[in-house]
Amino acid sequence: MTDDVWKRNEIASPCVKICVVHPDARICTGCYRSIxxxxxxxxxxxxxxxxxxxxxxxxxxxxxxxxxxxxARLNKT
Structure with a gap:
């Protein structure tokens, strides 16, 4: 049974719960949105x-x- 009272008619967030911001691009590597x-x-x-x-x-x-x-980091010279 679903509760239609809490149902919203909007575009859902693309969040995939992998919240790591790429240090150079400043974009979340999970959903690709900016901060x-x-x-x-x-x-x-x-x-x-x-x-x-x-x-x-x-x-x-x-x-x-x-x-x-x-x-790879240790082998950089």
């Missing part, structure tokens, strides 16, 4: 949320992943 977009999400209009959602797939490819972990 400003995350903080302002609840106050955005549907049009603003739709614009952000449309931009997210392109942001994913702009993030570079660090490879090698601790070993």
């Amino acid at each position: 400003e977009e995350i903080g302002g999400w609840s106050g955005m209009s549907d049009a603003e949320r739709a614009r952000v959602m449309d931009e997210l797939p392109a942001r994913k490819s702009s993030l570079t992943k660090r490879r090698g972990g601790r070993r």
Whole structure:
């Protein structure tokens, strides 16, 4: 049974509960939103949320992943 009283008709947050901000891009590596977009999400209009959602797939490819972990850092000379 669902409670229709609490059902909201809005664009849901893209949050996937992996909240790590990329140090260079300043974008969450989980949902690809900026800190400003995350903080302002609840106050955005549907049009603003739709614009952000449309931009997210392109942001994913702009993030570079660090490879090698601790070993790679130690081997830098």
